[in-house]
Amino acid sequence: MTELTVPSQAAxxxxxxxPMVRAEDVHKSFGSLDVxxxxxxEVQAGEVCCVLGxxxxxxxxxLRCINxxxxxxxxxxxxxxxxxxxxxxxxxxxxxxxxxxxxQRRSIGMVxxxxxxxxxxxxxxxxMEAPLRVRREPKSEVRERALALLERVGLxxxxxxxxxxxxxxxxxxxxxARALAMRPKxxxxxxxxxxxDPELVGEVLDVMKDxxxxxxxxxxxxxxxxxxxxxxxxxxxxxxxxxxxxxVPREVIANPQHERTKAxxxxxx
Amino acid sequence: MTTEEVTPVRARPAPIKAVPxxxxxxxxxxxVLAVLAAMFVHALFTNEAFQWxxxxxxxxxxxVIEGLLRGTLLMTVxxxxxxxxxxxxxxxxxxxxxxxxxxVGWLYAWVFRSIPRLVLLAVFGNIGILWSRIxxxxxxxxxxxxxxxxxxxxxxxxxFSSHEVLTGFLAGLLGLALxxxxxxxxxxxxxIQSVDAGQSEAAAALGMSRGQVLRRVVLPQAMRVIxxxxxxxxxxxxxxxxxxxxxxxxMELFFQLDRVGKYTFQIFPMYVxxxxxxxxxxxxxxxxxxxxxxxxxxxxGQSERARxxxxxxxxETGGGGGGGAP
Numbered sequence: 362m363t364e365l366t367v368p369s370q371a372a373x374x375x376x377x378x379x380p381m382v383r384a385e386d387v388h389k390s391f392g393s394l395d396v397x398x399x400x401x402x403e404v405q406a407g408e409v410c411c412v413l414g415x416x417x418x419x420x421x422x423x424l425r426c427i428n429x430x431x432x433x434x435x436x437x438x439x440x441x442x443x444x445x446x447x448x449x450x451x452x453x454x455x456x457x458x459x460x461x462x463x464x465q466r467r468s469i470g471m472v473x474x475x476x477x478x479x480x481x482x483x484x485x486x487x488x489m490e491a492p493l494r495v496r497r498e499p500k501s502e503v504r505e506r507a508l509a510l511l512e513r514v515g516l517x518x519x520x521x522x523x524x525x526x527x528x529x530x531x532x533x534x535x536x537x538a539r540a541l542a543m544r545p546k547x548x549x550x551x552x553x554x555x556x557x558d559p560e561l562v563g564e565v566l567d568v569m570k571d572x573x574x575x576x577x578x579x580x581x582x583x584x585x586x587x588x589x590x591x592x593x594x595x596x597x598x599x600x601x602x603x604x605x606x607x608x609v610p611r612e613v614i615a616n617p618q619h620e621r622t623k624a625x626x627x628x629x630x
Numbered sequence: 631m632t633t634e635e636v637t638p639v640r641a642r643p644a645p646i647k648a649v650p651x652x653x654x655x656x657x658x659x660x661x662v663l664a665v666l667a668a669m670f671v672h673a674l675f676t677n678e679a680f681q682w683x684x685x686x687x688x689x690x691x692x693x694v695i696e697g698l699l700r701g702t703l704l705m706t707v708x709x710x711x712x713x714x715x716x717x718x719x720x721x722x723x724x725x726x727x728x729x730x731x732x733x734v735g736w737l738y739a740w741v742f743r744s745i746p747r748l749v750l751l752a753v754f755g756n757i758g759i760l761w762s763r764i765x766x767x768x769x770x771x772x773x774x775x776x777x778x779x780x781x782x783x784x785x786x787x788x789x790f791s792s793h794e795v796l797t798g799f800l801a802g803l804l805g806l807a808l809x810x811x812x813x814x815x816x817x818x819x820x821x822i823q824s825v826d827a828g829q830s831e832a833a834a835a836l837g838m839s840r841g842q843v844l845r846r847v848v849l850p851q852a853m854r855v856i857x858x859x860x861x862x863x864x865x866x867x868x869x870x871x872x873x874x875x876x877x878x879x880x881m882e883l884f885f886q887l888d889r890v891g892k893y894t895f896q897i898f899p900m901y902v903x904x905x906x907x908x909x910x911x912x913x914x915x916x917x918x919x920x921x922x923x924x925x926x927x928x929x930x931g932q933s934e935r936a937r938x939x940x941x942x943x944x945x946e947t948g949g950g951g952g953g954g955a956p
Contacts, residue, residue: 428835459840467837477832481850491836494846536832543836 379442381406381547381578382427387436389422396422398602399436404580404595406546409573411589411610412582414599415625420582421474423599424549427580428469429462440469441546467495470540474552476532478524484511484535485520488542496543503542510538514568530561534568541572548572550581586629590614598622681899688894689903694886698907701882705803706868712807713867714860717814722844724819735815742812747805748873754805755877758792765789799881802874810867817859821852857926861919865912872904883907 382404389397396419404410412420425431427438429446438445446462448455457465478487488507492498511520514534524532533553540548550569554562566588573579573592583589589596589610596610598619606619614630617623674680688694723735742750767786768774775783825848833843872884879885884904891900 430831430835463834463837463839466835469835471832471835473828473832475828477826477828479829479832479847479851490846491838494842495837539836 380404380439381408381441382580383437383439384423384427385437387423387426387438388434389419389426389431390434396602397426397433400599400602400604402597402604402607404578406578407576408594409577409579409581409592410595410597411593412580412597412599413584413586413589413625414605418599419602420599421551424551424580424582427547427549428466428471430471440465463495467491467543468546470543470545470548472533472536472540472548472550472553474555476524476529476536476556478532478536478539480524483521483523484516484527484538487524487535488539491539492542507538507542510541511535513571514538515564528561529557530564533557533565537565537568537572546578548577548579550579550583552582552584554583554585584629586614586626598625600625679898680902681896684894684896685899685903688890688896688900689887689907691886691890694883694890697881697886698883698911700799701802701874701879701885702868702871702911705799705806705871705874705879705882706864708803709806709810709871710860710864710867712803713810713814713863716807716811718818718849720811720815721818721822724815725822739812739815742809743816745809747809747870748876750809751802751805751873752876754801757801761792763789764792798877798879802871802877802879802882805877806867806870806874810863813863814860817863818852818856821854821856822848824855825851854926858919858923861915861922865915865919868911868915869908872908 380403382402384400384402387397387400388395398419400419400423402410402423412424414420422431426433427440427445432446443465445465446457448457448461478484479490482490485504485507488510489500489503492503492506493500508517508520511517514537516531516534516538519527519531519535524535527535537553553569554565557565562585566585569579569581569588570592581588581593593610595607596613597607598605598613598617598621600621606613606617606622613622614626617626720735720738723731724739726732726735745753765786766788767784771783771785775781822844829847829851830843833847834840838846871882874882875885875888887900887904887907891897
């Protein structure tokens with residue numbers, strides 16, 4: 362898994378004014394199964410990019426590559442001008458150490474389909490954990506910020522509740538607050554509403570809309586076409602490990618150009 | 631779930647009165663067991679060899695009590711403390727990404743699970759035959775010295791005579807703890823693996839280091855799986871302290887009872903005393919284990935989950951209760 366073919370010698374994008382995320386010809390395979398077969402993507406700062414596609418299209422895998430939860434086999438990903446997971450020196454790639462990878466992840470928030478809250482901690486402790494242990498910020502400050510974040514996601518009254526006693530929608534909102542507590546410059550959402558009962562989807566999407574209005578850069582893997590149309594600045598349709606079509610959400614959804622996009626949208630709309 | 635609005639129109643039907651299923655086999659079993667129990671009790675009272683009064687007179691002698699406190703209880707606690715700590719280290723090694731650590735962890739578990747505890751204790755008790763002194767310093771120092779033409783080069787930081795230090799209690803502790811650590815490492819490993827992979831992923835995505843993920847997220851959740859078998863191991867350890875007879879450790883319950891039996895030629899009464907002592911001690915531990923298990927299964931059992939869902943429903947009427955369940 363350590364070998365990495367270099368497809369192009371393009372210079373990394375400049376941090377200032379450059380895109381927040383830039384992916385170039387990203388390949389990823391699990392054993393003999395090729396999941397990503399050359400994904401290109403650019404997301405500007407403040408942009409909300411929605412990724413659509415049938416299951417198995419590689420959209421979740423691609424998202425997990427952005428914060429190096431998965432090691433890519435070929436291609437490059439930059440976040441805020443910084444190469445993810447590797448250091449390039451003299452035309453040679455060096456794997457980053459575990460600590461350096463962790464440092465990169467601090468500024469990238471991630472929200473999972475299955476919430477993955479820490480069940481042995483209260484909602485407040487879940488939110489406070491990373492700023493306290495990873496950033497080592499003073500406790501009073503972290504506590505204040507965590508309380509404000511929980512209030513922002515509408516859970517001021519659930520501060521001392523354990524995840525097991527919260528509904529799915531509430532858990533996901535705590536998970537968003539937990540990611541935001543690290544003050545990320547980029548938020549990744551991996552099908553954040555797919556594990557929720559239908560009546561709970563709205564409350565999570567509302568929090569995400571609020572976040573988008575605040576100018577957060579977001580990449581959202583989702584099946585919520587309505588959300589993509591309403592909130593998304595760009596839409597990417599993936600199938601078979603490649604980006605099939607991308608553009609302004611309203612246009613892509615109303616007037617898909619590619620056969621596979623048409624077929625997918627016909628099924629979900 | 632009961633619905634609270636019962637339709638008033640229909641009357642409640644008469645409760646079912648049925649003849650319960652009969653279990654004649656149970657009565658036969660009770661009769662057989664009653665006869666066996668009567669025979670056993672009869673033997674207890676009529677067989678002279680039990681020597682009850684002699685047993686009672688001797689099972690509370692000061693050396694026996696001291697052996698119980700030091701060789702049995704203190705040894706159990708110390709051995710388990712070392713075994714749990716070392717077990718966690720070995721488990722983490724075996725789950726490490728580092729192939730060398732993984733190999734060493736596997737080797738440790740293999741060796742110490744393969745050698746019977748009794749044999750291990752006998753070996754540790756006689757390690758003085760192999761090395762009369764155990765010293766720490768630069769390895770192969772005399773050999774290296776000879777290479778450079780220096781005779782008897784000794785680069786030792788400190789050392790001790792194994793005849794003086796590695797006998798009795800310490801040798802027994804080492805044997806029991808090292809052997810138990812191998813079993814504890816398997817228990818801890820199972821506990822760590824029982825924690826959902828999404829947990830470490832979420833923690834890693836927050837930028838936590840691997841050590842932090844383990845300490846703050848994985849181990850606390852693994853405890854629920856680790857604690858109950860550890861209680862079992864503690865009970866087993868208490869009983870295995872009787873093997874210290876072969877180190878030998880003289881300040882130990884079974885050694886002392888055995889000794890009284892041997893020099894008074896009343897062996898059997900003292901063995902019965904040993905049975906009663908171990909029954910008593912393990913019973914206390916079993917009670918403790920019961921409460922420990924109840925504490926650590928909180929919030930996870932079937933009934934508890936149902937109760938929680940109910941609490942949710944009550945707490946937020948109209949809101950979706952417990953919707954997170956898959």
